[in-house]
Amino acid sequence: MLNENEKLIRDSLGNSIDLSIRRLRVGESAEYELLIVHLQGLVDDWLVSNSIIQKATELSRKISSSGEIFQLLHDNLLAVSGLEVVAKADEFVARISEGYCGILVNGVADGLICSVSGGERRSIEDPISEPVVRGPREGFTESVQVNISLLRRRIKDPNLWFEKRVVGTISKTEVVVAYISGTANEKIVQEVRDRLKRIDIDFIQESGQVEELIEDSPLSIFPSIFRTERADRAAQALADGRVAILTDGSPFVLVVPTGLSMFLSSVEDSYERFYFGSFFRLLRILSFFISLTLPSFYVAILTFHHEMLPTELLFSIAAQREGVPFPAIVEAIMMELVFEVLREAGLRLPRMIGPAVSIVGGLVLGEAAIRAGLVSPAMVMVVALTAVASFATPAFNIAIAARLLRFPLILLAASLGMFGIMVGMFTLFVKLVAQRSFGVPYLAPFAPLVLAEWKDSVVRAPLWTLNRRSSLVAKRNNLVRQEPANKPLPPDSINGQSDES
């Protein structure tokens, strides 16, 4: 019977070379047979040998039946934390391929499944996509267990709950929903569960793929799910009443619900003093608009609205453009495209060659293009400023949205001037106002206008004034973060006397 089982397992896993099956004989006269099955590399070898095999070999006393072995193993011998009983063969095989260790006893229909997960993992490193000057340096890793522990270490509240779901018929990827019960809005949590349940796909290996399958507006160019690599950012989001979605194999954690203002803020805003935080937030909003519209405004003004420029500036630009053979739109599109190519080239190159591309591409090409009379210096400046402004956007995916939308806006500007830009911006604005992220309006504190929430979106008010969580996100009856009047006071009255006396 054990032989049949072994054959079944070998057949189901195609007799793969990483399959390890250990046959043990136990009992007083070694009359009972055990089968210990696992996949190499997925389990902690030390645990398997010390907590399972060694313990099983201790079964050398008199044993009446194979059922007793099973019971003994299950009840006291196995020194592993997770242990369960499965009855079906296909489930047994499935758990083996998930990285569990399985035990079969001759003569017992059920199998034991022990959790001994281990194997090689990347260590916790700096989150390279979201660096900060001041703040924790812990980034998520590819292991969902490590990521859960990172969150748990930052939020020690027992109400931090994790729910597991397996997605992908082939990849069997573990997707974990994390939220703080009582702070997160139950409707949103339920919506997350429902949408994850609806996923029916064979293969998932990055949270970006999960994101694409559960988005609110799959066709919108603006992402409606926030993603972060920073443990502190995700923890802060959870504390705000948001829901995090962790995907095994991806260091990027999804956060819902979100909004445009979240994409334009950085964790550092809350770590540095509020003057800096506020200034940087305003600066980022400004640079987001610059990166979206500057080239199109430039094209519109050059093509239709010369009168908007002061006369001296107009003359100097006209003089620069004297030898340029192209109309402003060709110039703009050409330069923008060149810049996009440069950026893409620099991004995919090995780290040692990257800077060379930006020097050759940026400096040499730009200078040569001006010398050759292909573009005007003013246009190069506009394109460069746009690029720099788009780097000021902290979230990469929202910066890409602005980069892409620049081109239709340039076309509109070149054909209809300011009116064209306005048509484009109006349409975009309507689209964004209508967009939602798990039921929460995307442009939340602006449209619908919630002035009370501007103090932690447009600016960053002092921490002692941020007394309430966002009512759009968190559960309505649990919004208090702190009691008001928490403003720190100088300790004048500690001894009941003032400095003067």
Next chain:
Amino acid sequence: MNMPDERITGAQLMSLMYISRIVPVAIVFPTVAAVEMAQDLWVVSLIGAVLSVPILLPLLFLGLKFPGQTIVQYSQSIMGNIPGKVIGLILVIYWLKIAVDVIYAVGDAYTIAVMPETPILVFIILSAFMGAYAARHGLEVIGRISLIFMILVALVGLLVVILPFESAKLKNLLPVMENGVRPLLKPVGVSLAFYAQFVVIGMVLPYLNKIRDGVRFSGYALLITGILIILFSVTLTVVFGVTAKDLSVPAYSLARMIRVANFFERIEVIVLVSWTLSAAVKLALMLWASSLGLVQIFGIPNHYPLVYPLGIVTVIAGYLLFDNHMEFISMFLRSAPFALLMVVSLIGLLFIVALLRGKLRSPGGI
């Protein structure tokens, strides 16, 4: 008829009213063309703002009396099925007519002031598209964008009103009402005809999240628009004097006069853009109201498929009805008294019949 689950706030109602009223002032200001003497302009604006209150009050009263019903619906419950539907249809046509005026005004302003070589049809089509696109997303979206644009338009409006102080001459305001009260009648009628467009909030009121807010916030809307229009009239007169009357796009010309510190100047395009954005919102509101009205008259389940066809209708009408700016303005001025009369009599009729019937049904009610 089941209501879609859309809600707007009182502030959004205010912004919708504000934008609907400011749009015909902010660039093409037909009241200017209606006054005999430019000095009377601010008096006209003042009287118009005050007299708009009695138009608005019965409308709000009806809205409170029939919560959850649009004006098209409660005109059917007040007047009975067929007469109510006729009233609804008149209103729908009226709203479409406003939409046509708005898109023509946009096209007109751009072809006069900025891009004279571009055919007006381009602007008409694109502004109709903007309006229909927003209307297609429902009242909630329209309300939200209008509140943001209201802030923008109010800021730009204040700039335009305050900044041309260099060219202002206060004695341009005199003499006021040189020829007595009679010449004021016509421009006040025109001004009131614009306030009569507030009848569209009869469609919006049932969507308010707190119906009681309606009264308060429409009061704010009247106050803010009234003050801004009066200020604007005063500025227009002190800057341009008697010639104000001959300007085809007064606010645009006013913005051209702005010149501060040799740097902050030539902002007229910004004025034009912010005005066009609010025109698109007004257009969206009118298209939304007329499509919803049509649905409620003919009992079609969903009004969204009607939005784009109605947009096309307004484009065609806007293109065919008017040939040039003068014709547009004069046609508008001639039709204004009829529009005013129609709205006032419709609201009055509904109000009185509701009063009578309401008393018949529930003694001591209302």
